[in-house]
Amino acid sequence: MSATIAALAGAVVLSATWDATEGWQELRLGSGLRPNRFEVNAETAVLSISSQSSMSLWARPIEVDLAARPVLCWRWRISGPLKSADMRKKTGDDYAARLYVAFRLPPESLDWSTRAQLAIARRLHGNAVPDAALNYVWDNRYPAGHHAPNAYTSQTRMVVQRTGASMAGQWVQERRNLADDVKTWLPTGAKPVLLAVAADTDNTGESVVTEFSALKLVGIQESCQ
Incomplete structure (x- = not known):
């Protein structure tokens, strides 16, 4: 999968079109999951996600130098938080909105147990399962700043952004x-390889409409605007 990354005033723009020219495509994690519905407004560069007892990602590959542009910016809007979600439980592992960054880790940082768990996960869900991931979520229960391992895998860190x-x-x-x-949550040498956005309602059976826009990476002194 190839993709272009547009530069604008020092920023790396990730969502100018939300389409295949930037490498965006739907990514489904397992054949048994009902997928979300994605729509792009080309005039406003807004991605709308309708999620109803469903989960799939709108994803693109990334290859960026975080030393030069370490700050991730985005805008999002939700119709409302989920009511019964709870990130501590597999049955509650749903979010009105989530921004997902997947990483490749140095092989030497993965112990035997972790490699075995990843192999099992990839047999179940396909090769899209990353070595590790950070998820920034719009939660319903925990305060902004709360973080915890994902209920399904300790290789994914859930971070409550809002x-x-x-x-x-x-x-x-x-x-x-x-x-x-x-630096806080991943081993030295972790490289971002995939960026994705989603709404996630497959476990709770709830519904939400979520929108994303203006994804970019900027320098430490640069504005997101």
């Missing part, structure tokens, strides 16, 4: 120092 209903229905600008998060 929570609750107070900003539902409004566009919210987010800014995250991805390079710092990599």
